[in-house]
Amino acid sequence: xxxxxxxxxxxxxxxxxxxxxxxxxxxxxxxxxxxxxxxxxxxxxxxxxxxxxxxxxxxxxxxxxxxxxxxxxxxxxxxxxxxxxxxxxxxxxxxxxxxxxxxxxxxxxxxxxxxxxxxxxxxxxxxxxxxxxxxxxxxxxxxxxxxxxxxxxxxxxxxxxxxxxxxxxxxxxxxxxxxxxxxxxxxxxxxxxxxxxxxxxxxxxxxxxxxxxxxxxxxxxxxxxxxxxxxxxxxx
Amino acid sequence: xxxxxxxxxxxxxxxxxxxxxxxxxxxxxxxxxxxxxxxxxxxxxxxxxxxxxxxxxxxxxxxxxxxxxxxxxxxxxxxxxxxxxxxxxxxxxxxxxxxxxxxxxxxxxxxxxxxxxxxxxxxxxxxxxxxxxxxxxxxxxxxxxxxxxxxxxxxxxxxxxxxxxxxxxxxxxxxxxxxxxxxxxxxxxxxxxxxxxxxxxxxxxxxxxxxxxxxxxxxxxxxxxxxxxxxxxxxxxxxxxxxxxxxxxxxxxxxxxxxxxxxxxxxxxxxxxxxxxxxxxxxxxxxxxxxxxxxxxxxxxxxxxxxxxxxxxxxxxxxxxxxxxxxxxxxxxxxxxxxxxxxxxxxxxxxxxxxxxxxxxxxxxxxxxxxxxxxxxxxxxxxxxxxxxxxxxxxxxxxxxxxxxxxxxxxxxxxxxxxxxxxxxxxxxxxx
Numbered sequence: 001x002x003x004x005x006x007x008x009x010x011x012x013x014x015x016x017x018x019x020x021x022x023x024x025x026x027x028x029x030x031x032x033x034x035x036x037x038x039x040x041x042x043x044x045x046x047x048x049x050x051x052x053x054x055x056x057x058x059x060x061x062x063x064x065x066x067x068x069x070x071x072x073x074x075x076x077x078x079x080x081x082x083x084x085x086x087x088x089x090x091x092x093x094x095x096x097x098x099x100x101x102x103x104x105x106x107x108x109x110x111x112x113x114x115x116x117x118x119x120x121x122x123x124x125x126x127x128x129x130x131x132x133x134x135x136x137x138x139x140x141x142x143x144x145x146x147x148x149x150x151x152x153x154x155x156x157x158x159x160x161x162x163x164x165x166x167x168x169x170x171x172x173x174x175x176x177x178x179x180x181x182x183x184x185x186x187x188x189x190x191x192x193x194x195x196x197x198x199x200x201x202x203x204x205x206x207x208x209x210x211x212x213x214x215x216x217x218x219x220x221x222x223x224x225x226x227x228x229x230x231x232x233x234x235x236x
Numbered sequence: 237x238x239x240x241x242x243x244x245x246x247x248x249x250x251x252x253x254x255x256x257x258x259x260x261x262x263x264x265x266x267x268x269x270x271x272x273x274x275x276x277x278x279x280x281x282x283x284x285x286x287x288x289x290x291x292x293x294x295x296x297x298x299x300x301x302x303x304x305x306x307x308x309x310x311x312x313x314x315x316x317x318x319x320x321x322x323x324x325x326x327x328x329x330x331x332x333x334x335x336x337x338x339x340x341x342x343x344x345x346x347x348x349x350x351x352x353x354x355x356x357x358x359x360x361x362x363x364x365x366x367x368x369x370x371x372x373x374x375x376x377x378x379x380x381x382x383x384x385x386x387x388x389x390x391x392x393x394x395x396x397x398x399x400x401x402x403x404x405x406x407x408x409x410x411x412x413x414x415x416x417x418x419x420x421x422x423x424x425x426x427x428x429x430x431x432x433x434x435x436x437x438x439x440x441x442x443x444x445x446x447x448x449x450x451x452x453x454x455x456x457x458x459x460x461x462x463x464x465x466x467x468x469x470x471x472x473x474x475x476x477x478x479x480x481x482x483x484x485x486x487x488x489x490x491x492x493x494x495x496x497x498x499x500x501x502x503x504x505x506x507x508x509x510x511x512x513x514x515x516x517x518x519x520x521x522x523x524x525x526x527x528x529x530x531x532x533x534x535x536x537x538x539x540x541x542x543x544x545x546x547x548x549x550x551x552x553x554x555x556x557x558x559x560x561x562x563x564x565x566x567x568x569x570x571x572x573x574x575x576x577x578x579x580x581x582x583x584x585x586x587x588x589x590x591x592x593x594x595x596x597x598x599x600x601x602x603x604x605x606x607x608x609x610x611x612x613x614x615x616x617x618x619x620x621x622x623x624x625x626x627x628x629x630x631x632x633x634x635x636x637x638x639x640x641x642x643x644x645x646x647x648x649x650x651x652x653x654x655x656x657x658x659x660x661x662x663x664x665x666x667x668x
Binding site: 106108125127149153 | 517555557559560561562594596598607609611653
């Protein structure tokens with residue numbers, strides 16, 4: 001999954017999925033501008049776009065992009081449906097190298113958690129700046145999850161032990177370690193990986209490991225809050 | 237009544253509704269009575285389509301079942317009454333051969349029913365004969381009602397008898413058959429007293445009228461349901477339109493007027509976005525399936541902090557995105573925390589010179605943490621002039637009066653983070 005950025009000279013192919021044509025062209029322009037403005041890191045280029053689930057599934061299968069930017073809310077099932085039909089679980093037979101990044105205006109925890117559990121490697125809000133979006137695309141392409149502060153908040157909330165919460169089934173999956181909790185807290189406070197690393201006196205690599213582990217738990221845990229959110233969307 | 241005939245309609249409907257509940261996107265295939273290929277009411281064709289077998293087999297099964305004490309006839313009548321007809325067009329008249337077969341089988345079925353009833357000895361021929369006549373009459377009237385229904389879908393006309401003279405004639409003939417059947421049945425009861433005969437006559441007439449008017453009762457129920465659904469939809473649509481008009485359209489108009497001032501446009505857009513989000517995803521939001529909180533519920537901390545962040549956004553045209561984990565009631569001890577957080581946001585908005593401020597709130601059992609962070613210039617805390625009261629008074633003073641603490645992390649060029657911690661009151665933390 002992890003790719004060395006130095007050995008990937010060709011630009012990262014991005015596929016946009018959003019039912020809002022105006023928004024697609026906006027993201028395209030923003031990505032082009034941001035990618036052209038800075039020289040470091042691999043380039044980012046939009047290879048295709050789709051306005052519906054059908055188009056998206058066909059386009060992703062045909063164009064084999066590196067990263068898919070996925071809208072959460074669309075007619076016919078939304079981002080979760082695209083993930084179900086073209087996502088990591090569906091493409092296991094083929095090369096499982098397409099990563100999905102959710103991009104949404106939604107503020108509802110169940111929507112965000114649902115696409116993450118369906119296989120998206122991260123979630124950013126649509127108000128993100130072009131530079132940050134390019135950064136996020138590069139990061140998911142390199143194999144790291146992208147947690148916006150909001151997603152970090154939702155996940156922390158879901159893993160918080162409450163008096164009324166259900167019992168812990170599998171401690172390995174259903175509980176966060178204190179270190180993972182610290183990292184998530186700093187993410188929710190708006191810290192970048194580098195800042196988290198220096199705050200906790202650990203390496204950036206370790207921060208990335210913690211975040212990946214949190215993503216894995218979010219996707220696989222059967223905690224009541226997580227499965228309830230996902231089952232609301234008929235994903236589990 | 238034997239059990240076998242009740243099986244076929246029940247099976248068909250169960251299969252239709254319980255088909256793969258996990259796949260909500262797949263259209264559920266329901267039993268319908270089609271118009272094409274039908275002979276009497278389309279019941280046999282509908283079941284045949286649904287089960288994927290030839291219509292002839294279904295008709296034969298009905299005929300055989302009719303021999304079991306008339307169960308097939310009863311089943312046919314029930315399916316006719318309760319399975320809706322196909323709404324669309326698709327009009328393929330049944331072929332002459334099909335009609336011949338079907339009518340033959342129907343005759344065999346009715347004959348079998350009558351014969352079995354008569355031979356069974358439980359009911360005399362005097363009862364079954366007239367009942368058979370009445371059933372045929374009812375079938376004629378029901379078929380006419382089906383026709384009228386289809387005509388109504390086609391033309392939108394609402395008349396009960398829209399079919400002209402022939403239709404009226406058919407209805408009258410059917411009614412006459414039913415009436416005749418009932419009359420003969422009554423006349424057969426020779427050994428009854430006057431009172432018993434009168435009671436029976438009234439009962440039989442009522443049953444006759446009831447059977448004849450079944451299609452119209454069903455349609456009345458259907459229409460009432462339709463009307464109710466339409467009214468709810470209209471109401472809902474009106475509500476959404478009114479809301480969008482009051483909020484989004486007004487704001488868009490304002491944005492066009494203020495197009496020269498990017499600061500003002502940003503402020504308007506942020507304010508509108510926040511309002512729409514609250515409407516869609518808020519605790520009592522429109523997008524929620526069921527409201528989490530009842531109206532008039534006590535204000536919670538997350539709401540108080542979000543509205544404080546909203547005010548700062550509006551006043552200073554910056555974006556403040558609070559991330560809140562957990563929640564608690566906004567009681568007396570939380571009020572100073574909210575006020576102090578607001579002051580910290582205002583400071584960041586005024587002095588940091590950035591477009592975005594991060595706010596993170598975590599409610600723990602014993603205390604509440606608030607972090608207000610910007611990536612602006614930062615400052616040297618010791619170099620702040622003594623006449624600037626913001627941090628000293630309104631944040632530190634306020635927090636410490638109520639047992640809270642304030643930590644400040646800043647340095648020139650590294651942004652600023654104000655960390656606030658406030659213990660929760662004992663009663664509130666016991667509550668959860």
